[in-house]
Amino acid sequence: MTARVLTAKVGLDGHDRGVKVVSRALRDAGVEVIYAGLRQTPEMVVEAAIQEDVDAIGVSLHSGAHMTLIPRILELLKERNATDIVVFGGGIIPQDDARELKAMGVVEIFGPGTSLQSIIDFVNHGFKGPVPGAA
Amino acid sequence: MALRRKTARDDWAARYRSGKRAKETATTISGLPVEPLYTPDDLADWSYEEKLGYPGEFPYTRGVYPSMYRGQLWTIRQFAGYGSAEETNRRYKFLLAQGQAGLSVAFDMPTLMGYDSDDHLSEGEVGHCGVAIDSLEDMEMLFRDIRLDQITTSMTINSPAAILYAMYIAVGEREGLKPAQLGGTLQNDILKEYIAQKEYIFPPEPSMRLVVDTIVFAARQMPRWNAVSISGYHIREAGSTATQELAFTLADGMAYVEASIKAGLKVDEFAPRLSFFFDSHMDFFEEIAKFRAARRLWATIMRDKYGARDPKSWMMRFHTQTAGVSLTRQQVENNITRTAYEAMAAVLGGTNSLHTNSMDEVLALPTERAAQIALRTQQVLAHETGVANTIDPLAGSYFIEQLTDEMERGAQRYFDRIDEQGGVLRCIENGFFQREIADAAFEFERKLEANERIIVGVNAYKDGEGGELPTLRIGPETERDQVRRLTALKGRRDNTSVKNRLEALKTAARGSDNLMPPLLDCVKAYATEGEIMAALKEVFGVYREPILF
Numbered sequence: 001m002t003a004r005v006l007t008a009k010v011g012l013d014g015h016d017r018g019v020k021v022v023s024r025a026l027r028d029a030g031v032e033v034i035y036a037g038l039r040q041t042p043e044m045v046v047e048a049a050i051q052e053d054v055d056a057i058g059v060s061l062h063s064g065a066h067m068t069l070i071p072r073i074l075e076l077l078k079e080r081n082a083t084d085i086v087v088f089g090g091g092i093i094p095q096d097d098a099r100e101l102k103a104m105g106v107v108e109i110f111g112p113g114t115s116l117q118s119i120i121d122f123v124n125h126g127f128k129g130p131v132p133g134a135a
Numbered sequence: 136m137a138l139r140r141k142t143a144r145d146d147w148a149a150r151y152r153s154g155k156r157a158k159e160t161a162t163t164i165s166g167l168p169v170e171p172l173y174t175p176d177d178l179a180d181w182s183y184e185e186k187l188g189y190p191g192e193f194p195y196t197r198g199v200y201p202s203m204y205r206g207q208l209w210t211i212r213q214f215a216g217y218g219s220a221e222e223t224n225r226r227y228k229f230l231l232a233q234g235q236a237g238l239s240v241a242f243d244m245p246t247l248m249g250y251d252s253d254d255h256l257s258e259g260e261v262g263h264c265g266v267a268i269d270s271l272e273d274m275e276m277l278f279r280d281i282r283l284d285q286i287t288t289s290m291t292i293n294s295p296a297a298i299l300y301a302m303y304i305a306v307g308e309r310e311g312l313k314p315a316q317l318g319g320t321l322q323n324d325i326l327k328e329y330i331a332q333k334e335y336i337f338p339p340e341p342s343m344r345l346v347v348d349t350i351v352f353a354a355r356q357m358p359r360w361n362a363v364s365i366s367g368y369h370i371r372e373a374g375s376t377a378t379q380e381l382a383f384t385l386a387d388g389m390a391y392v393e394a395s396i397k398a399g400l401k402v403d404e405f406a407p408r409l410s411f412f413f414d415s416h417m418d419f420f421e422e423i424a425k426f427r428a429a430r431r432l433w434a435t436i437m438r439d440k441y442g443a444r445d446p447k448s449w450m451m452r453f454h455t456q457t458a459g460v461s462l463t464r465q466q467v468e469n470n471i472t473r474t475a476y477e478a479m480a481a482v483l484g485g486t487n488s489l490h491t492n493s494m495d496e497v498l499a500l501p502t503e504r505a506a507q508i509a510l511r512t513q514q515v516l517a518h519e520t521g522v523a524n525t526i527d528p529l530a531g532s533y534f535i536e537q538l539t540d541e542m543e544r545g546a547q548r549y550f551d552r553i554d555e556q557g558g559v560l561r562c563i564e565n566g567f568f569q570r571e572i573a574d575a576a577f578e579f580e581r582k583l584e585a586n587e588r589i590i591v592g593v594n595a596y597k598d599g600e601g602g603e604l605p606t607l608r609i610g611p612e613t614e615r616d617q618v619r620r621l622t623a624l625k626g627r628r629d630n631t632s633v634k635n636r637l638e639a640l641k642t643a644a645r646g647s648d649n650l651m652p653p654l655l656d657c658v659k660a661y662a663t664e665g666e667i668m669a670a671l672k673e674v675f676g677v678y679r680e681p682i683l684f
Contacts, residue, residue, distance in 0.1 A: 017374045021573075035684050062264075063263060064260065092498065094606045094608075
């Protein structure tokens, strides 16, 4: 079965190089990718994820707001009874924060320098960590 | 003689090919093919006078000043800002005490995007990747006890640049300084926001008007001010090649020149104050060639295409920052080495000022320790390596001159393609730049993934991952305190005056007068950045980009 993934830039920064490269790599690997674009709020992301009936949400942040915005996405998914949608992320996220986010329920945080293959494997193997190269 | 040399070269080529270990092909980090050896044959018909000339003279390939670093070292300008204005003010005083000559302000995301700290969209972002500025009150705190006529200040701000510019002028006035006494630079390059960094707010046309208004204001009143820093840095960081960085940046530069001329300025009234900002990436010679080609191209464009007569209009002065994207999370200390090579390329390319990244910026904002190592990297380069002794020391290298010419030709090919599509604004709307950059970024990742390109610690030599580095953390109290200060300000100021001045700004925005005077009125009444941006959005609207990947 083909995985469906919603990718999005959450928060105010516009650094979309990473999310675009990952989105293209996943698409080329046969994953159905919906890229929501820049400056998506947690509300917009969760709404789109439910509407599009995706298996996972991949969010990218470079602005330092990850400890506010990613937990809110998890909360909103809970409120909407949509916790079957897994959340993973990437960007400039310090290791301590990555650990904390994973403890809250984020499946994986991919730091800078993660190979595209490891993200593709992660998606194709049912969004299960740990993945070599991930933070 | 020529024949004998040719034979010798053929002999060498045969010996080279018979060598077992010789690599068939090699390319720069941008994918430009490079030969194993360059000789005088590669510079046939090449003319020293035409291509290089002397430092401080047309076409400025060798540098914009006759004495270059012998006369004055490049300006060490470390970009800094985090948390509150008060904390950043302390970091600035530290940097100035460490020997830095100019300040460079990093604003947080809400400030860059025109939101106040109490906006719901600012939640979790306040003070995180730069300093939070909501009103003139914060700006006064940011520069407290720093004499603005003794330093120059660079402000990395784009969509709301005119507002922060007005605030800086107002702070100067409070210190008793006239605008003409202030020296500095606004980034204020909106075109590269649509192309690469994506911190646009208004649609392109009103955005260009704001940029032109600041250019006109600076040209008439602030002879020491660079109203726009035309930036390739973000284009490169978004994944472009070196040639694309060069071409798109200069294309943007030409768009600003044309818009300013259309607004009624003569080219020599503003062109001397246009400044540029480039990336210095890991491919050493390609970067040096890019910097040299940039100066030569700009000089030629300004003189021959726009008819500038003042030699200062021909001179491209630029700031350089080492490549943030080249930093790796793995074996993070290696980033010190990367930054040092990139800094050396920038200096051998004749940069006028330089920012060296801290090794930990791939993880978070730099700690004071990491920022100090980055600063020391420049000081070691300046005082220990001898690179400042001789001007443009790589000139005449068969390789460097050939590569400089190639960069120039590559940029020219892009100028033609942009012209064919109707210019820079059309190429933004049709997604040309964005597609070119996304394709280059993807190609780079593909090569990395296939091990066609090596990054130490990432896809080779992976042993020896060091321990975790301490990172700078911004606590939630920064946001709470900032919101509290903002609320207090809104209760204290003359709100009727704020309202009237915002109305006057809207009226001016609907017309065609220069917006700097009404903006100055607004900031002096302590109207907040968010309020001013909201007023302008009412008139100008907001931009939505085409989504592609």
